Amino acid sequence: xxxxxxxxxxxxLSPGERATLSCRASQSVSSSYLAWYQQKPGQAPRLLxxxxxxxxxxxxxxxxxxxxxxxxxxxxSRLEPEDFAVYYCQxxxxxxxxxxxxxxxxxx
Amino acid sequence: QVQLxxxxxxxxxxxxxxxxxxxxxxxxxxxxxxHWVRQAPGKGLEWVAVISYDGSNKYYGDSVKGRFTISRDIxxxxxxxxxxxxxxxxTAVYYCAKDRGRISYIFxxxxxxxxxxxxx
Numbered sequence: 001x002x003x004x005x006x007x008x009x010x011x012x013l014s015p016g017e018r019a020t021l022s023c024r025a026s027q028s029v030s031s032s033y034l035a036w037y038q039q040k041p042g043q044a045p046r047l048l049x050x051x052x053x054x055x056x057x058x059x060x061x062x063x064x065x066x067x068x069x070x071x072x073x074x075x076x077s078r079l080e081p082e083d084f085a086v087y088y089c090q091x092x093x094x095x096x097x098x099x100x101x102x103x104x105x106x107x108x
Numbered sequence: 109q110v111q112l113x114x115x116x117x118x119x120x121x122x123x124x125x126x127x128x129x130x131x132x133x134x135x136x137x138x139x140x141x142x143h144w145v146r147q148a149p150g151k152g153l154e155w156v157a158v159i160s161y162d163g164s165n166k167y168y169g170d171s172v173k174g175r176f177t178i179s180r181d182i183x184x185x186x187x188x189x190x191x192x193x194x195x196x197x198x199t200a201v202y203y204c205a206k207d208r209g210r211i212s213y214i215f216x217x218x219x220x221x222x223x224x225x226x227x228x
Contacts, residue, residue, distance in 0.1 A: 035214055037153075044203055044218035045145075045153065056216060088153055092213035096169060099153040 004100035012108040019076040023089035033093030110134040110217040117222030130187040130204030137185040141207030146200035
């Protein structure tokens with residue numbers, strides 16, 4: 001099983017700042033089959049990024065993904081008030097498909 | 109637009125059964141795989157099960173294999189999860205999620221979730 005470790009656990013930033021979230025895999029993620037989801041309190045997750053760097057439909061271009069192998073990054077170029085949430089990475093290249101434990105982006 | 113509406117959650121005793129439903133609209137239901145993903149209170153996400161676009165293939169997470177059954181009714185645009193032999197550790201919000209393709213394991217639309225609480 002591929003274990004995904006996200007860091008930091010919590011990121012305290014101000015609106016307008018840049019957020020950099022890390023997702024590290026215990027084994028190489030095949031074909032960069034990695035996705036990122038955003039979840040706000042009391043809401044369902046929302047797909048942001050798939051295939052490591054492809055934005056999902058309707059996702060603003062301030063969200064970008066990068067990485068390959070075992071190291072992946074989600075970057076939010078300038079935080080908007082609605083971006084404060086929990087972010088999960090997920091690998092879907094190997095069975096069982098697994099999620100990271102999440103990174104909370106909170107207002108500083 | 110895509111809409112997924114789950115129902116059927118509630119409080120149930122350990123060892124009992126429950127069936128969840130997910131009514132789908134706004135897309136070609138017979139063209140995409142469908143999943144159940146759960147989230148225990150205050151915890152992260154766990155994939156539970158998937159059914160292929162035509163219902164011919166079904167796969168399960170190890171924690172539910174042999175106890176849960178996923179199915180779909182194309183005529184009713186509805187996804188189901190039959191949960192038997194429930195345990196306390198099955199307590200979670202259960203989301204149905206649309207696959208981005210036939211079975212890609214990319215979840216591009218989610219329902220609002222239904223809470224299942226297993227307690228004596």
